[in-house]
Amino acid sequence: MKLGVAGGLCVVLAGAVVASGDAPRQTKTGLGYDPGSAWSESVTEANADLTGSGHLDHIVLSPVARPRGDPEQVLVTVNGTIKAALEGNQYSDFYLAAVDRRDRHKEIVVETHEDSDEMEYQLLWFDGRRLIAMGTIGDSPHYRGDGTLTADTWNGFWFSTDTYVPRRDHTLRLVPRRFYPVDKTSYVSHPLALHRRPDDAVVLAIVPVNHGVRLLDANKDLRYRVRTADGVRGWIDQDQACRDLDFPCLP
Numbered sequence: 281m282k283l284g285v286a287g288g289l290c291v292v293l294a295g296a297v298v299a300s301g302d303a304p305r306q307t308k309t310g311l312g313y314d315p316g317s318a319w320s321e322s323v324t325e326a327n328a329d330l331t332g333s334g335h336l337d338h339i340v341l342s343p344v345a346r347p348r349g350d351p352e353q354v355l356v357t358v359n360g361t362i363k364a365a366l367e368g369n370q371y372s373d374f375y376l377a378a379v380d381r382r383d384r385h386k387e388i389v390v391e392t393h394e395d396s397d398e399m400e401y402q403l404l405w406f407d408g409r410r411l412i413a414m415g416t417i418g419d420s421p422h423y424r425g426d427g428t429l430t431a432d433t434w435n436g437f438w439f440s441t442d443t444y445v446p447r448r449d450h451t452l453r454l455v456p457r458r459f460y461p462v463d464k465t466s467y468v469s470h471p472l473a474l475h476r477r478p479d480d481a482v483v484l485a486i487v488p489v490n491h492g493v494r495l496l497d498a499n500k501d502l503r504y505r506v507r508t509a510d511g512v513r514g515w516i517d518q519d520q521a522c523r524d525l526d527f528p529c530l531p
Contacts (some may be wrong), residue, residue: 305374323448324373330358330406332384337406339388343370356388356411364411366402368392377403379446380427387414391419405450415452419443435502436522438462438530467492467523472515478479478503484514495521 354368521531
């Protein structure tokens with residue numbers, strides 16, 4: 281559970297029950313939140329002002345019965361009649377975020393647990409009449425409150441950060457970037473072949489065991505630009521980084 285409020289939002293949770301098969305899930309009743317907190321608690325039902333109008337909207341997340349074998353879905357319902365179906369399952373819940381504090385709107389962020397390790401975050405914008413699917417992010421978002429959000433991806437021994445911005449229609453656009461900064465130093469544990477270019481099989485040099493290298497940056501395919509202690513630059517891939525360097529690569 282995440283406690284507090286994303287972007288300084290204050291919500292009151294309703295006292296309803298959302299049942300799903302053998303795993304009934306109950307929301308908490310009568311909770312208030314400190315607007316200075318960092319996150320909102322993940323729930324399945326809540327009352328909150330989504331549009332900045334001063335009126336509370338009633339938000340409910342419930343599983344959708346689907347034929348066996350079909351993708352699982354959840355239904356987001358606002359004020360009883362405005363609905364949006366999303367991919368999800370009986371373990372899905374949501375919290376509220378303020379992507380841009382200047383517009384006074386609050387986004388609904390549905391968390392979908394794909395398995396014990398992976399989650400997806402689906403964002404919805406409510407304009408008072410309809411729910412607009414903003415997009416799906418595969419890693420936990422961070423909300424700056426200035427209209428942008430970021431998401432960190434774990435790459436075995438470092439995090440890369442992507443930035444998203446809403447378009448005029450409120451859908452999220454991934455800000456393109458050629459390289460992600462890595463800036464990590466390691467020592468070679470097995471002879472390391474440096475390649476001339478990220479997609480080139482030509483070997484530029486072999487770095488001996490126990491020599492130091494610096495990983496400068498990486499492209500979206502996790503090809504790393506490397507500099508040796510004596511100034512030679514080349515490229516290695518993710519398999520080489522985890523196999524031939526002394527990084528503890530973790531899933």
